[in-house]
Amino acid sequence: MNDDGIYKRIGENPRFRELVARRERFAWLLSSIMLGLYFAYILIIAFVPQVLGTKLSADSATTLGMPVGIGLILLAFVLTGVYTHRANGEFDRLNQEVLDEVQK
Secondary structure, three states: HHHHHHHHHHOOOOHHHHHHHHHHHHHHHHHHHHHHHHHHHHHHHHOOOHOOOOOOOOOOOOOOHHHHHHHHHHHHHHHHHHHHHHHHHHHHHHHHHHHHOOOO
């Protein structure tokens, strides 16, 4: 079987469509979480900067914006790890099942 035939069988496989749909939904969910929090952070800076400009203590030079900003960066790493964990488990298993089916 040539490559075009395999690609066609993969594209027509309902499990492949399920894999693509699940992966897209999950990626959009994680992206929405990250973008929502990032834009909220930016909007707070733009419209109520005094909130994130609040000092952590009276004699501190560090403002609330620093740990919140660092938290956003760490959240990006965590969400990437969550996606990678699921991709290496569930999505790889579904991918292998699709390949096994079309190569029979």
